[in-house]
Amino acid sequence: MSKKLDIDESGLQIRWKTREHYSDFFEPDFFSSKAEEKRSHKAYYDNSYVIVSCTEKIKEDVALLEYREQPKDIYEGDLLIYFTTSERDEVSRVDWRSLDGKTYEDQATSNWDTSPESKEGQERIREVKYVNRNQALVKKRKTKDKNNCQACNYQLEIKGMHIIDVHHINPLARKSGERITNLDDLICLCPNCHRIAHTSNPPLTVSQVKSLLAG
Structure with a gap:
């Protein structure tokens, strides 16, 4: 690692929302290629630069x-x-997809986010593989937790x-094939705390989410 790598300010700089001390730097022509190829670029991690x-x-x-x-x-x-x-x-937009196939959308900002408007509404076909979940078990967990978030105790109706x-x-996505899930494998979280839990892979525990909320 080195702290003296030159950074081309005109290149793409990605600043991660969920990784406070991590940024990626790409040369201006990094995305000009049309073929699949091995590439390297600079990243800033833990107060040092590294080549990835x-x-x-x-x-x-x-x-x-x-x-x-x-x-x-x-x-x-x-x-x-x-x-x-x-x-x-x-x-x-910048997304991140973990090795278990879960996609985390809109994870970063960049110096190329320059336009106040963007074209949207394009229709695309996406093939999705999903993991089946038992809705009866989900309902029982909500009843047991009285629809309260077990991290922040917030309830919204x-x-x-x-x-x-x-x-x-x-997480189901970390396992392959069928498995038995019981009530204790589940826990109620509000959408905000649920998203916080999934800022890490594997997800944060409820205790860790509580600690983050407590500051």
């Missing part, structure tokens, strides 16, 4: 960067950068409907 490598796959207005076998403490998974056009010079999520303490 990825497999870059470009398709029109989307760049998929696959990170595997990274240095210690560097996240492994897929970085998806959505551009406003196929020119790939302005970013509309709108038009007779409780706004509450049921969180799998041991």
